[in-house]
Amino acid sequence: MTVFEIDPLRDSRWKELVENNPKASVFHRSEWLQALKCAYGYEPVALSLCPPSSPLTNAVVFCRIRSKLTGKRLVSLPFSDHCEPLVENKDEVDCLVTNLKNAVNDGNWKYLEIRPVSSTPWEAVMPAVTSAYYSHSLDLRRSEEQLFKSFHKDSVQRKIRRADRELLRYEEGTSDTHLWQFYKLLVLTRRRHCVPPQPLKWFRNLISSFGSDLKIRVALKNDTPIASILTLSHGRTITYKYGCSDSKLQNLGGTALLFWRTIIEAKAKGFEQFDLGRSDTNNPGLVEFKDRWAAARSILSYRRYPVQSIAPEERKWAGWVIRRLVSSVPDASLITLGNLLYRHIG
Numbered sequence: 001m002t003v004f005e006i007d008p009l010r011d012s013r014w015k016e017l018v019e020n021n022p023k024a025s026v027f028h029r030s031e032w033l034q035a036l037k038c039a040y041g042y043e044p045v046a047l048s049l050c051p052p053s054s055p056l057t058n059a060v061v062f063c064r065i066r067s068k069l070t071g072k073r074l075v076s077l078p079f080s081d082h083c084e085p086l087v088e089n090k091d092e093v094d095c096l097v098t099n100l101k102n103a104v105n106d107g108n109w110k111y112l113e114i115r116p117v118s119s120t121p122w123e124a125v126m127p128a129v130t131s132a133y134y135s136h137s138l139d140l141r142r143s144e145e146q147l148f149k150s151f152h153k154d155s156v157q158r159k160i161r162r163a164d165r166e167l168l169r170y171e172e173g174t175s176d177t178h179l180w181q182f183y184k185l186l187v188l189t190r191r192r193h194c195v196p197p198q199p200l201k202w203f204r205n206l207i208s209s210f211g212s213d214l215k216i217r218v219a220l221k222n223d224t225p226i227a228s229i230l231t232l233s234h235g236r237t238i239t240y241k242y243g244c245s246d247s248k249l250q251n252l253g254g255t256a257l258l259f260w261r262t263i264i265e266a267k268a269k270g271f272e273q274f275d276l277g278r279s280d281t282n283n284p285g286l287v288e289f290k291d292r293w294a295a296a297r298s299i300l301s302y303r304r305y306p307v308q309s310i311a312p313e314e315r316k317w318a319g320w321v322i323r324r325l326v327s328s329v330p331d332a333s334l335i336t337l338g339n340l341l342y343r344h345i346g
Contacts (some may be wrong), residue, residue: 001049001091003099006059008033008046013056017086019235023117025275026234027080028061031209036063038209039202040343042078047096060085060096060114069344071110074100078346081135081241081278082300084117090124097125101305113304126303133302134287136276136295140267147263152292160260163253169220170261174207178216181225182244187331189244196338198242203230217262219254227254231262238266239275259293 008014009030018024026032033044042063050056061083062076077083087093100112113130116122140147151157171178183200190197207214210232219227227245231238240262245255266274276295279286291297329337 001095002051003096004048004051006046006048006052006056008044008059008061009037011046011056013050014046014059017056017059021086023084023086024235025082025084025117025237026213026232026239027077027083028086029234031211031213032077032080032206032232033061033063035202035205035209036078036346039199039205040078040346042343042346047099049092049095058087058092058096060087060100062100062112062114063346064109065346067344072108073110074103074112075346076112076114080115081133081239081275082117083115085114090121093121093125104305111304111306113302115300115302117298117300119301122301122303126305128303128305128307129301130304130307131302132281133278133300134281134290135278135298135300136290136293137298138263138274138276138293138295139272140263140274141272144264144267147294150294152294155289155292156256159253159256161253162251163219163257166221166252168226168252168254168257169222170217170257171220172215172217174214174216178218179203179207181218182216182228182230182242185225185228185244185246186242187334188246190338191331191334192247196334196341198342199339200335201339202342206230206232217258219257221249221252221254224249226250226252227258229255229258229262233266233271236270236272237275238262238271238273240277 006014015030018028036042037044042065044061044063046059046061048056048059050058060076062074063078065075065078066072076085085093085096087096103109104112114122114126148157183197183203187197213233215231217229217231218225226249228243229240230242232241233239243255263274276290276293278300279290
């Protein structure tokens with residue numbers, strides 16, 4: 001079978017495929033791909049078995065990443081929780097993935113990584129799982145009352161009620177004010193987690209690309225932002241992508257308020273699924289937080305060809321250096337560090 005390369009940002013068939021394929025997510029959308037290109041310089045590409053003159057019914061989308069620090073690689077897709085290849089059967093999988101593996105074998109690329117939602121049939125063509133995460137999804141087709149009763153009584157229900165008692169204010173939008181409220185809390189949160197924040201230009205590009213399908217949601221105590229989340233929507237799914245808060249004021253229930261208001265709004269607009277995103281398996285606090293919203297948990301297995309690994313002592317050293325930098329530098333330097341690093345680590 002002949003494999004055709006297409007530009008998903010220029011080929012008009014790509015939008016139709018993403019809109020009509022039930023496997024497609026917000027991370028397949030040209031808006032997400034455009035933001036990756038504008039913010040980080042990645043090159044979005046798709047491979048398909050469909051000739052240019054025919055409708056597009058299958059494709060694997062990925063980004064070509066060229067970095068002097070981390071090497072040249074093919075990733076489907078960077079900074080995306082998951083990106084299921086849009087294929088219909090094992091023969092299509094074999095042909096498209098083999099083409100990508102051949103590109104790696106020819107020495108042009110360091111490795112290929114895919115981030116599928118499902119395990120089959122990927123374990124046959126790329127058996128090595130190089131990293132695993134939890135994914136949580138909440139079914140919104142139940143009533144508000146049923147959903148609320150399913151939440152953990154202490155960790156969720158009481159915090160939602162606490163937010164009401166505290167008279168927390170809820171705002172949403174994509175204005176510069178909302179963005180700065182979100183970003184200042186993000187810097188606080190990323191420092192707390194000992195990692196630099198994503199570049200501000202990344203979020204500006206997301207806002208510019210997604211328009212009304214992106215919302216920044218902010219919880220405020222009086223006029224002080226205490227928690228914020230960023231959500232994206234596609235089809236019948238609304239996705240929680242980024243979240244941040246002021247740890248000193250977490251007991252006021254700001255994050256619980258934001259999630260609950262998102263759920264109520266999503267149900268009113270006909271969404272059927274709330275994707276709570278991925279979590280590191282070694283982050284039990286975040287995993288438990290999502291479990292307590294009665295969200296179904298599944299495993300995301302990222303697969304890489306060929307298997308690449310960093311020696312444990314090198315990983316430990318790199319982590320130590322980053323933690324030391326993050327904990328000691330001022331906010332402006334921390335933001336600069338994120339601006340320098342993120343385009344190399346997608």
